[in-house]
Amino acid sequence: MTRLLRLAVGVALAGIATIGGVGTLFFQAPSPMLHASPAGPASGTPTWTAAAPGVVEPREGLIRLGAVEPGRIDRIYVRPGDTVQAGDILVRFVDDAQRARLQAAQAEVAFRTAERDTALDRPADDAVSRAKDAVAAKEVELAAAQAALDAAQGHGSSAQGPDPAGLRQKVEAAKAALERARSTQQIASAEARTGQPNRKEAALDAARSELAVARAGLETTLIRAPSAGTVLEIDKHPGERASASSDDVVAVLGDLQTLAVRAELDEADAGKVGVGDAAEVRCETCAEKVGRGTVVAVARLMSPRKLGALGGERSPRSEVQSVRLELDKSVHFIPGARVDVFFTASPKVKLSGGMP
Numbered sequence: 471m472t473r474l475l476r477l478a479v480g481v482a483l484a485g486i487a488t489i490g491g492v493g494t495l496f497f498q499a500p501s502p503m504l505h506a507s508p509a510g511p512a513s514g515t516p517t518w519t520a521a522a523p524g525v526v527e528p529r530e531g532l533i534r535l536g537a538v539e540p541g542r543i544d545r546i547y548v549r550p551g552d553t554v555q556a557g558d559i560l561v562r563f564v565d566d567a568q569r570a571r572l573q574a575a576q577a578e579v580a581f582r583t584a585e586r587d588t589a590l591d592r593p594a595d596d597a598v599s600r601a602k603d604a605v606a607a608k609e610v611e612l613a614a615a616q617a618a619l620d621a622a623q624g625h626g627s628s629a630q631g632p633d634p635a636g637l638r639q640k641v642e643a644a645k646a647a648l649e650r651a652r653s654t655q656q657i658a659s660a661e662a663r664t665g666q667p668n669r670k671e672a673a674l675d676a677a678r679s680e681l682a683v684a685r686a687g688l689e690t691t692l693i694r695a696p697s698a699g700t701v702l703e704i705d706k707h708p709g710e711r712a713s714a715s716s717d718d719v720v721a722v723l724g725d726l727q728t729l730a731v732r733a734e735l736d737e738a739d740a741g742k743v744g745v746g747d748a749a750e751v752r753c754e755t756c757a758e759k760v761g762r763g764t765v766v767a768v769a770r771l772m773s774p775r776k777l778g779a780l781g782g783e784r785s786p787r788s789e790v791q792s793v794r795l796e797l798d799k800s801v802h803f804i805p806g807a808r809v810d811v812f813f814t815a816s817p818k819v820k821l822s823g824g825m826p
Contacts, residue, residue, distance in 0.1 A: 518812040524733030528724030537712040565691035575684040582674040601655035612644040734790035761801035
């Protein structure tokens, strides 16, 4: 009996030890992503000071563009991957009503100009009137230069077509000339000793104002690139309607010359990362798995988490500190890709050469 009792106790103890070992392995097994070491010493001890999930973005962020006024898309000038310059047309909406309004305003200005010029009571020497005429003339020149550039873009690149670079220079020169004319008008108005303009001069001023409004209305039928960059996405097709809501994005632009990463540092690691710290960035979905970057900005306040947790784990409900990195120019990750960032206080980071 004693022998049987000892055998039973031994089997029970062995079972408990086995279950405890499995439980320890199950509950204490470290995440391979969390224990990956950018420096990778032979001992396997991590040398990074903090780790965080992040998302790849253009250095200046994503530029999401939409319609200023609701309308139906007439033409899309670009495709994803195209490089554009500031001012280039990306999308044109149906603009029949706006063009009709512009033509009516131009006719009214022409009529009021002739009416004023033939008036018997017009002053022989009016510096203010001449300055206003100069501004109006420069506005016409700018509109013509911009129309020529837009037409060249609409016909696409052609060896026999006008040089877009030369047309852009003409547009910039016309803008500078218009600003000088407006400065001259301000000076003339400030130095003028005459009273209010006569009726015909006032009618011409009103007609020119209506013309300016008509030009601005026509411009709202266009989506132009606010800066140079690469077209990342077009979310509409010709014939579709677009609203003026900020949620109704038509095109997305970004400057891909330098990429950045927006990372979310867990509140437990807040204060461990500073500007100038180096980091290793790992992207599972990119052809280039590992890259390096440098911290350029660290938020001074905590905010709700927007990205998932590190390694794609379920996001805990915690506050995070936003950190921004600039990637080395040799790194070519895909904008929008989710990455894992490993920070180190040392400016030298040895790449491990692959995902952990």
